[in-house]
Amino acid sequence: MAPDEKELERKMDALARLAGGVAHDMNNMLGAIEGYATLSQRGLQPSSQLHSDMEEIRKAVARASSLTKRLTLFSSRQPAVKITVELPPLLEGLSARLGAGLPQEIRIERSFEPGLPEVQGDPQRLERLFSNLLLNAAGAMPAGGTIGLAAAEAGGFVKVSVSDHGQGMPPEVAEHLFEPFFTTKPKGKGAGLGLAEAYGIARQHGGRIEVSTAGGRGSEFSVFLPLPGKAVPS
Ligand SMILES: Nc1ncnc2c1ncn2[C@@H]1O[C@H](COP(=O)(O)OP(=O)(O)OP(=O)(O)O)[C@@H](O)[C@H]1O
Ligand SMILES: [Mg+2]
Structure with missing residues (x-):
């Protein structure tokens, strides 16, 4: 393998580890935000402003989760199935x-x-x-x-x-x-x-x-x- 290929691999591995670590921690926090937003929403009138604000929070969490999912996908070391x-x-x-x-x-x-x-x-x-x-x-x-x-x-x-x-x-x-x-x-x-x-x-x-x-x-x-x-x- 050419030296610059090895260098690229080292750099990518480091970036993937960093991204994977951030994604993992972020996922836990997103889980908590999603859970509390859902719980809070349950006590609210569906027609209230606060209910629709909570819905916005849940949508933003869903977008953030799909990003962290992509990060976890490329940083994992093994394919899910072989x-x-x-x-x-x-x-x-x-x-x-x-x-x-x-x-x-x-x-x-x-x-x-x-x-x-x-x-x-x-x-x-x-x-x-x-x-x-x-x-x-x-x-x-x-x-x-x-x-x-x-x-x-x-x-x-x-x-x-x-x-x-x-x-x-x-x-x-x-x-x-x-x-x-x-x-x-x-x-x-x-x-x-x-x-x-x-x-x-x-x-x-x-x-x-x-x-x-x-x-x-x-x-x-x-x-x-x-x-x-x-x-x-x-
Ligand atoms: N076939 C290609 N021809 C020209 N430039 C390319 C090509 N493939 C990738 N690139 C360049 O590499 C960059 C990174 O590509 P990459 O697929 O990682 O991200 P993206 O396409 O910008 O966004 P995403 O894939 O996340 O929607 C692109 O923005 C583009 O500048
Ligand atoms: Mg692309």
Whole structure:
């Protein structure tokens, strides 16, 4: 592994530990706020102002909980379950579902190597990983275009690539891509957690993500998932 990859891993592990610790404590506090708000609401007239104020508190707690859930997801060291996963049908289903929600000008072109070996993993988390990459690819092509989704065997790994023909990334963006909360999207549009999640999930599966990008010509994110029996310790 290249020294800067090791450095990135160390940095990401530290950030993930920090985020996971904060999320865990925050979850406990949110549980208390939610519990007391619910209890207080019970003694109030549903038509009262205080009742609707309590409802606002509960909605804010729900939003905060979904954020802490994302933080816990990428900072955990193990996938929740580990079963045999056939990637082509998983990718086929996911891209069909996501594609239906994307603008018509965006097409997903799939290419899966026949007889691709299975991997061991958590299908829900793997879907989440690939869906974050596909959504980013779509976001990089506001005027539309083709997203490439390919899967093939590559030296002890299954390699899944998501490529786009968007604007690419300048080095100052590429450098921070996987950091939690790093985003170039306007406020309210992106949390900056998609790639941190993707990175964390790849690591939980003993894999890694490689990025290549060329300004103005697009980007390619390649996820390497180890074949059973060939996993390298993460
Ligand atoms: N395919 C891509 N092309 C160009 N830039 C990208 C691409 N994928 C990611 N980026 C850049 O990396 C940043 C971080 O991506 P990430 O998915 O972590 O967060 P986000 O998309 O901004 O927000 P979220 O995924 O949480 O909704 C993006 O804001 C964007 O600047
Ligand atoms: Mg994203």
